[in-house]
Amino acid sequence: MLSQYGFARNTIDALQTTRDLKLKGVPVFFEKENIDSMDPKGEFMLTLFCSFAQEESKSISDNIKWSIRNGYKNGKFTMHTEHLLGFKKLSNGKIVIDKEQAKIVKMIYKLFLEGMNNFQLQRYLEDKGILTPIGVKK
Numbered sequence: 001m002l003s004q005y006g007f008a009r010n011t012i013d014a015l016q017t018t019r020d021l022k023l024k025g026v027p028v029f030f031e032k033e034n035i036d037s038m039d040p041k042g043e044f045m046l047t048l049f050c051s052f053a054q055e056e057s058k059s060i061s062d063n064i065k066w067s068i069r070n071g072y073k074n075g076k077f078t079m080h081t082e083h084l085l086g087f088k089k090l091s092n093g094k095i096v097i098d099k100e101q102a103k104i105v106k107m108i109y110k111l112f113l114e115g116m117n118n119f120q121l122q123r124y125l126e127d128k129g130i131l132t133p134i135g136v137k138k
Contacts, residue, residue, distance in 0.1 A: 011050040018046060085133045104130060 007014055007030075018028045018037040028037040035045045071077050081089045086105040088098040104125075111121055126137055 011047065011054050014050045015043065015047060018043070081133075083133055101133065
């Protein structure tokens with residue numbers, strides 16, 4: 001919660017963890033904030049810093065969500081097609097069906113409907129030398 005690596009997910013978790021450790025005689029020292037859990041003022045300071053960190057995290061999350069929703073409203077979104085069989089992204093960002101890969105997708109569905117399971121399909125594609133969308137055999 002307090003460091004770049006994260007101490008806890010939220011204020012309550014951070015406080016509970018430091019209290020549990022304190023009861024066992026294990027001090028927690030937050031170097032950046034100069035907070036010692038064994039210091040009587042430590043829990044108060046920890047509560048303040050954790051609350052600030054939690055609110056900052058929530059604000060960042062809300063901003064990202066807003067940005068994504070706003071992009072959708074404007075018809076813009078990010079879709080990574082590198083690992084997606086059957087589609088490709090044009091230089092203008094438009095996503096279209098890749099006709100050659102679409103043949104493979106249709107074949108996979110046909111074989112699945114004929115009873116092949118995932119493992120059998122994987123083996124079949126590997127035996128036929130059909131590469132993944134990123135160009136690897138497996």
